[in-house]
Amino acid sequence: MIRVGVVGLGMMGLTHLNVYRSLPNVSIAAICDADPDRLSGKVSAAGNVEGQAQASVASLSADVRRCSDLREVIGAEDIDLVDICLPTHLHLRFGKAVLEAGQHLMMEKPLARNAADAAELAAAAESAKGLSFVGHCLRFWPGWAWLKEAVDDRRYGSVCSATFRRVVDHPKGAFYDNGDLCGGALLDLHVHDTDFVQYLFGMPKAVTSFGYSKITNEADHVVTRYQFDSVPLVVAEGGWAMTDGFTFNMCYTINFENATADFDLSRDKPLAIYEQGKTPEYPEVESKMGYDYEIEYFLECIEQQRQPTIVTMQDALNTIRIVDAEAESVKTGKTVTIEA
CATH class of the missing domain: 3.30.360.10 (Dihydrodipicolinate Reductase; domain 2)
Structure with a gap:
């Protein structure tokens, strides 16, 4: 069972959360957002494609930890995979933190705000203990x-x-x-x-x-x-x-x-x-x-302990x-x- 923490409960965070809820090999350990209304489910983001952002935060099990501080997710012993759905300019900082903590990293596209930041993240992923994947869903x-x-x-x-x-x-x-x-x-x-x-x-x-x-x-x-x-x-x-x-x-x-x-x-x-x-x-x-297929694919890579090939960090950097x-x-x- 892969234990996941979803960080950022906007449109894509809720979309990813909904996929995790549908899969038998995943346990949602934690959700994280700085906005208390999003964290409680009082406010929910909307998608622009039918089927996006369908997860209901309010209906999650009481066992799911709700965090407003990323330090409760990054490096947490009960979380194997951190799914970063934060604004793009925060990807470098928190993506590197996940990699340095030894957890697996799922990063919503784009990899970073510019090529320099993306190259730094890709370099960090090369020596990281955990696997890395970027959500280029097309x-x-x-x-x-x-x-x-x-x-x-x-x-x-x-x-x-x-x-x-x-x-x-x-x-x-x-x-x-x-x-x-x-x-x-x-x-x-x-x-x-x-x-x-x-x-x-x-x-x-x-x-x-x-x-x-x-x-x-x-x-x-x-x-x-x-x-x-x-x-x-x-x-x-x-x-x-x-x-x-x-x-x-x-x-x-x-x-x-x-x-x-x-x-x-x-x-x-x-x-x-x-x-x-x-x-x-x-x-x-x-x-x-x-989104369904990309997450299923990355979870399979984690279970088999093999690097993703359909989307690599170098691919995401080149984009x-x-x-x-x-x-x-x-x-x-x-x-x-x-x-x-």
């Missing part, structure tokens, strides 16, 4: 995991173009209002697609990004072209600058040599495949979210390196080369 998301397999096994030939889009209205709150802390939509939202682009095609040679600030002092809406030798056109758009009430959506269109794959979360049948000479297909996509290059491109109006 790598596990039904429909997106299918795409990874389709690209890798070349079932429709090579990729001619890949387009991704992720847009929503602003999530509100002091953290999301402050670009210095959250990194704007570029780092907090668009990072999902940046990471998945890396997962599919590796590190890009360069990025050319365009965007604007509307709410924070960082890019709140961005469009990036990622340059690869192997794929002629890879583009991703992401932003949270839409007018209030705009429904969250994530989608992709991948044009292969012999087929086009199109995913749109807003449809009843989100995945559509248009293959040359065949009737369009609409494969069933599992209803579980990527931040790409995002940093995108931010530079937006600010300078120039293409930014990324060192291999």
Whole structure:
């Protein structure tokens, strides 16, 4: 039985908590938040995808320790795994503390606020006793995991173009209002697609990004072209600058040599495949979210005492390196080369 402490009871903390509650090989030892209303369940965060933030803190067993001080979780003898769902700028400080304490670390994406902090965390993880994992959930998301397999096994030939889009209205709150802390939509939202682009095609040679600030002092809406030798056109758009009430959506269109794959979360049948000479297909996509699968995967790694490979700390660091290059491109109006 893996004993977990969840730190930070916002949208993602509650989402992770709900997954842990559903699994037989996990015991929730503690929850931690500086806000007493969140800790008691009087106030609860909301998600922007159906199924997020469903856990009820108020209904947790009396055996679950409720803490307002992280020192009651980090280094605690009755906690094997610490799940950090804190604001991004706190990841380096508390992620390193978990690693130094010898516990396993589950870190919600992004790994850190910038590449320098991410590199420091990745270096700390190399010598740590515990295992480390970063919650890049798209790598596990039904429909997106299918795409990874389709690209890798070349079932429709090579990729001619890949387009991704992720847009929503602003999530509100002091953290999301402050670009210095959250990194704007570029780092907090668009990072999902940046990471998945890396997962599919590796590190890009360069990025050319365009965007604007509307709410924070960082890019709140961005469009990036990622340059690869192997794929002629890879583009991703992401932003949270839409007018209030705009429904969250994530989608992709991948044009292969012999087929086009199109995913749109807003449809009843989100995945559509248009293959040359065949009737369009609409494969069933599992209803579980990527959070379920990523946490199940990391718990399996802990039980088997093996390093995660689907998402590594180096992967998470490289994603931040790409995002940093995108931010530079937006600010300078120039293409930014990324060192291999």
